Amino acid sequence: MVERLAIDHVAHRGDGAADIDGQTVYVPYTLGGETVEVAPVPGHHPDRRRLLQVIDASPERVAPFCQHFGVCGGCAIQHWQTERYRAWKRDIVIETLAQAKLPCEVGPLIDAHGLGRRRITLHARMGTHDVLKVGFAAANSHDIIPVDRCPILDPGLSGAFDAAWALAEPLISIGKPLDIQITATDNGLDIDTRGSGPLPAAMIARLSRIAEQHRMARLTRHGELVLMRMPPTIVIGSAKVSLPPGSFLQATVAGEEALAALVAMHCERAKHIADLFCGVGPFALRLAAKSRISAFDSDAGAVAALQKAATSTSGLKPVKAETRDLFRRPLMPQELRDFDAVVFDPPRQGAQAQVRQLAASKIPVVVAVSCNVATFARDARILVDGGYEIESLSPLDQFRHTPHVELVARFVLKR
Numbered sequence: 001m002v003e004r005l006a007i008d009h010v011a012h013r014g015d016g017a018a019d020i021d022g023q024t025v026y027v028p029y030t031l032g033g034e035t036v037e038v039a040p041v042p043g044h045h046p047d048r049r050r051l052l053q054v055i056d057a058s059p060e061r062v063a064p065f066c067q068h069f070g071v072c073g074g075c076a077i078q079h080w081q082t083e084r085y086r087a088w089k090r091d092i093v094i095e096t097l098a099q100a101k102l103p104c105e106v107g108p109l110i111d112a113h114g115l116g117r118r119r120i121t122l123h124a125r126m127g128t129h130d131v132l133k134v135g136f137a138a139a140n141s142h143d144i145i146p147v148d149r150c151p152i153l154d155p156g157l158s159g160a161f162d163a164a165w166a167l168a169e170p171l172i173s174i175g176k177p178l179d180i181q182i183t184a185t186d187n188g189l190d191i192d193t194r195g196s197g198p199l200p201a202a203m204i205a206r207l208s209r210i211a212e213q214h215r216m217a218r219l220t221r222h223g224e225l226v227l228m229r230m231p232p233t234i235v236i237g238s239a240k241v242s243l244p245p246g247s248f249l250q251a252t253v254a255g256e257e258a259l260a261a262l263v264a265m266h267c268e269r270a271k272h273i274a275d276l277f278c279g280v281g282p283f284a285l286r287l288a289a290k291s292r293i294s295a296f297d298s299d300a301g302a303v304a305a306l307q308k309a310a311t312s313t314s315g316l317k318p319v320k321a322e323t324r325d326l327f328r329r330p331l332m333p334q335e336l337r338d339f340d341a342v343v344f345d346p347p348r349q350g351a352q353a354q355v356r357q358l359a360a361s362k363i364p365v366v367v368a369v370s371c372n373v374a375t376f377a378r379d380a381r382i383l384v385d386g387g388y389e390i391e392s393l394s395p396l397d398q399f400r401h402t403p404h405v406e407l408v409a410r411f412v413l414k415r
Contacts, residue, residue, distance in 0.1 A: 007034045014076030014403040031058040073139035075401035093395045100377035104390035113400040114254025118154040124168035124178035156184030163214040171196045188217035190232035192246045220245040237286040239313040244301030255398030262408040266367045270341035277346045281306035288316040298325040330354035333361040341365040350375030359386025366411040
């Protein structure tokens with residue numbers, strides 16, 4: 001059934017929102033003020049619609065720059081004029097904090113896209129007629145959109161699609177769906193494949209030849225080493241870090257640098273800092289230039305890489321990195337009392353258990369880094385109820401063309 005809708009505004013997930021008999025429905029790739037024709041999406045939630053055509057376009061609409069936009073599920077917004085898009089993204093933070101009754105001044109949106117994304121996950125599936133597909137997942141679907149280039153990627157990922165196709169061709173014969181995680185490092189592509197199952201010796205030999213041909217730094221399967229031409233490394237501050245397989249990194253180099261600069265500014269006077277959910281040390285290794293650091297994360301490989309990098313880098317203050325699950329074993333107030341500042345950068349689910357202990361402590365400065373405004377608001381509420389106030393908050397756009405927004409906030413204990 002074809003419907004004609006008037007789009008009211010762009011909602012927080014990047015879809016246009018319209019009203020039908022008092023119910024809100026969402027239409028991807030539309031803008032406020034537009035009149036559109038839509039159809040239901042079979043098998044999806046009844047509040048979803050599929051865009052058929054734009055009848056009256058918004059003056060803010062611009063032409064997408066990627067040929068795959070609207071089919072590939074990677075980008076939600078390429079069709080909106082830049083300044084209006086940026087204002088919308090900052091408004092997501094303002095509105096979420098207002099709903100949580102967290103009064104604070106939200107700073108200007110910082111563009112942290114830089115040269116583009118330095119890590120991607122490609123999917124390989126055997127389609128109809130035994131045709132191999134390697135690419136990104138379609139929007140709201142498990143279908144794979146074959147791609148051979150992506151305009152939002154860091155130049156360090158040049159060759160990533162060719163390498164993924166070359167790996168997928170022999171591995172797909174095993175008959176299982178494949179996920180191929182690719183990270184750009186200073187020494188080449190670091191690739192981890194998932195879904196293939198155990199590999200026979202002949203397959204490993206074949207993959208090794210492919211890795212050599214495509215000048216991969218390292219190839220792993222579910223984190224287990226298949227071949228390493230040279231250790232995949234990145235530079236953080238003055239340190240060189242050898243990445244463990246499947247490492248989490250900020251999506252862009254510019255994003256990491258922008259987040260770290262804000263964190264350093266907010267911890268400027270601290271002599272002893274706790275870095276919680278530290279990863280491979282994007283904050284710890286920079287902060288250690290001026291401050292003593294105690295770093296904690298549940299990922300033993302990341303903690304070991306951080307400790308090794310800190311130990312082998314001259315000119316840093318002491319860094320002690322420890323493997324600890326902060327969801328199950330958060331640092332308690334008595335363990336926090338020796339720190340001048342705490343930095344925490346949790347996964348998307350936030351850090352509720354740890355934040356409760358921070359709220360019960362007397363840490364003068366707490367710096368929160370978040371990739372999820374909703375869970376940040378929940379955690380911030382706990383800190384504010386515990387006697388803290390938000391002194392500064394800066395939103396960052398590292399995932400340009402998507403609804404994802406990150407932020408850095410400084411909390412201080414009320415006197």
